[in-house]
Each structure stands twice: as C-alpha cells, then as structure tokens.
Amino acid sequence: MDLYECEKCKDRGYIYHSETNSCEICECEERKIYERILEKSGISEQFRKKGFKEFETKTEFQKTAKTIAIDFVKNFKDIENTRNSSIAFLGNCGAGKTHLSIAIANNLMAKNIGVLYMPYRECITRIKQVIIDDIEYNRIVNKYKNARVLLIDDFAKGKITESDINIMFEIINYRYLNQKTIILSSELTQDRLLDFDEAVGSRIIEMCRGRIVEALGIENNYRLGGNKNEI
Ligand SMILES: [Zn+2]
Incomplete structure (x- = not known):
C-alpha cells in the first residue's frame, strides 16, 4: 500500500523548493476540489462505479471507443498542453458515451489529474440564470475555462439558444487557445456539431482530431472522425 x-x-498539498525558498x-x-464538487452534487458514488472494467464492449463502436479511451489515459501526460489533447464520443444514445467519458475522468483523477465534470444542460441553465451578474457569471465560467481537464457531458442536449452558443463559445474558445483538454460526449454527430455552431464545432473537432468516435445507427457501427483519411 502507498504511504501517501x-x-x-x-x-501536504504543496511542494517546497528549498533552492528558491518557495x-x-x-x-x-x-x-x-473537483472531488468535493462531485460529492456535493451527490453523484460521486455513481461516478466512481464507472471504470473501464465495467464497460461492456458488444458493438464495434464500443470496442473502438474503449481502446481509444484507454490509450488517451495512457498517453495523457505526453499530449497534454498540445493543440490535440482532447477526445470526443459522439452520436447515438445508449452506446455508452457517458460511461467512457467518466471512466477516463476516474482514471485521470487516480493519477491526481483534476477533471471538472460539467453536465451540459444543468450547467448552461445555471450560467444563464446569473448572466446579468458579472461577478457570479465570471466566477462560474472561469471555473470551466481554467480546469485542467473539463468533461462536458451530453453537450448540446435540449433546445439551443443564442446565449447557449455564446457561453459555449467563450469556454471552448478559451480552452482551444490555451491548449486545454476537453472530454466531450454528445448525441450530435460531427456534421451536426458544425450545425450547432461552426466556430464552436470546428474548434472541438480540431482539439479532438484523431480521437473522435462516432456511434452510427442502432447497431452502433462507428466511424472515426477528424482524421485525414476519414472513413
Ligand atoms: Zn500532491
């Protein structure tokens, strides 16, 4: 067993550098901090149960998605802070996109890498409630901009308004420019991601290039998106 x-x-929560006395x-x-947020929202137990081991791979989509997810965790420290350090699971519901996203988060958290969970619909509603309160608005949005890793679950779910797009652009564009990782799940396909908003969609696709797995049809066939040789 590890001592610490x-x-x-x-x-201790901090590292002392004797050479610079800092x-x-x-x-x-x-x-x-992110674990406490999960606990406060009452979903931390459900969250912890979702690992790679528990993820069933019955369909081609699920097999491919799982392999890409595991590789992503394995290589995370090498790809972090690059333009291409994100991952997306798109398409059909019921394919296990949320499970895999959370499994990635759990595995990164186990390596002390902070992942902030953003259930899209709830968060966007909350942000819109405070949109006229600058301080509160910035406090919330900055959290999503600056998290080391941001998990956006069920992106673009529900009715989409102009202000949803503006808020998401602010968050995604900041993370895009600062090369910060997102893990994204959405029922939208890649094409519909661009329909949501071209600026938001194209940034997500670029950030996730080579790691976009899209579930197609009830059989959960899949295609890999954002590659040069797209299937
Ligand atoms: Zn530490």
Whole structure:
C-alpha cells in the first residue's frame, strides 16, 4: 500500500523548493476540489462505479471507443498542453458515451489529474440564470475555462439558444487557445456539431482530431472522425 495518497507532495498539498525558498501548490489540490464538487452534487458514488472494467464492449463502436479511451489515459501526460489533447464520443444514445467519458475522468483523477465534470444542460441553465451578474457569471465560467481537464457531458442536449452558443463559445474558445483538454460526449454527430455552431464545432473537432468516435445507427457501427483519411 502507498504511504501517501499523493507521493509528489506527501499529502501536504504543496511542494517546497528549498533552492528558491518557495512553495508551489500541488496538482492533487485541484483534483481534491473537483472531488468535493462531485460529492456535493451527490453523484460521486455513481461516478466512481464507472471504470473501464465495467464497460461492456458488444458493438464495434464500443470496442473502438474503449481502446481509444484507454490509450488517451495512457498517453495523457505526453499530449497534454498540445493543440490535440482532447477526445470526443459522439452520436447515438445508449452506446455508452457517458460511461467512457467518466471512466477516463476516474482514471485521470487516480493519477491526481483534476477533471471538472460539467453536465451540459444543468450547467448552461445555471450560467444563464446569473448572466446579468458579472461577478457570479465570471466566477462560474472561469471555473470551466481554467480546469485542467473539463468533461462536458451530453453537450448540446435540449433546445439551443443564442446565449447557449455564446457561453459555449467563450469556454471552448478559451480552452482551444490555451491548449486545454476537453472530454466531450454528445448525441450530435460531427456534421451536426458544425450545425450547432461552426466556430464552436470546428474548434472541438480540431482539439479532438484523431480521437473522435462516432456511434452510427442502432447497431452502433462507428466511424472515426477528424482524421485525414476519414472513413
Ligand atoms: Zn500532491
């Protein structure tokens, strides 16, 4: 058994550098904040149950999606902070997109990498409620802009308004420019992602290039999107 939950800071939450006599907040602190948010929202238990082991792979979509998800976790530290450090599961419902997204989050969290969970519809509704309160609006939106990793679950679900698009553009564009990772699940296909909004959709596609798995039809056939040689 490991002596500490975080070997890097020995659970102090900060790292002391004697050569410069300075302290640095440890990466595990961000992870702990996001775990507390999950606990407060009452979904942390459901969340924890969703690992790669529990993910059934009956269809081609599920097999491919799982392989890409596991590779993504394995290679995360090498691809982080690059233009291409995100992943998306698109298309048909019931294909397990949310499960896989959460499994990625759990596995990154186990490595002390903070993943902020953003259930799209609930969050966008909450943000719109505070849209005329600058301070509160920025407090919430900045959280989604700056999280080390952001999991956007069920993106673009429900009726889409102009202000939904503006809010999502603000968040996605910031993360795009700053090379920050998103994990995205959505019932939209790639084409419909562009219909949602071309600026938002094209940025998501570029960020996730090579790691967009799209479930098609009831058999959950799949296609890989954003590749040069698209299937
Ligand atoms: Zn630490």
